[in-house]
Amino acid sequence: MTNVNDEFKENEEVVMETPDNTDDIIESGEDTEEIEIVENGEETIVQELTEKLQEEENKRLRLLADYENFKRRATLDKEALQKYRAQNVVTNLIPVLDNFARALTVEATTEEAQTMMTGLDMIYRTFLQALEDEGLVEIQALDQEFDPNFHQAIMTGSDEDKPAGIVLEQMQAGYMLKDRVLRPAMVKVNE
Missing domain, CATH: 1.20.58 (Methane Monooxygenase Hydroxylase; Chain G, domain 1)
Structure with a gap:
């Protein structure tokens, strides 16, 4: 050219x-x-x-x-x-939160065990508060309408007093970090 x-x-x-x-x-x-x-x-x-x-x-x-x-x-x-800077840490701590919740359901038979359970409850509440401060929220499931975005149905049941599609029982808690679902709640749903 x-x-x-x-x-x-x-x-x-x-x-x-x-x-x-x-x-x-x-x-x-x-x-x-x-x-x-x-x-x-x-x-x-x-x-x-x-x-x-x-x-x-x-x-x-x-x-x-x-x-x-x-x-x-x-x-x-x-x-x-x-x-979402805390997402990985919070996700890794959810099983610890579950174990605390399970430990707190055990009946204390002695005074020493009762004192230990009180201390565990205090630790659990402090731990839960720290996670909530980072934005962790437990998904409400019991007596809510089943939502596949937040709930994972692992069982079905039948309760004639409640309409179909209502969560009858929560098997495992679900959690969200701000607006992201970290783990859906495992639930039993009414047929």
């Missing part, structure tokens, strides 16, 4: 080579073809330059849009990372 400046110089040279009496030539019709070529050449060059300018402007706008999308995605990722 020829350089645009070279084409312009060639066309400029052609214009410079035209005689001083161009008005007479144009009126007489002599050599008008050469003048039309020069004018068409300039129009072509202007058109090519305009197209290239529009193409470069489109590239610039696409690049700017891509950059704005990147900034927005990076901001959203950063916010999500900050919001």
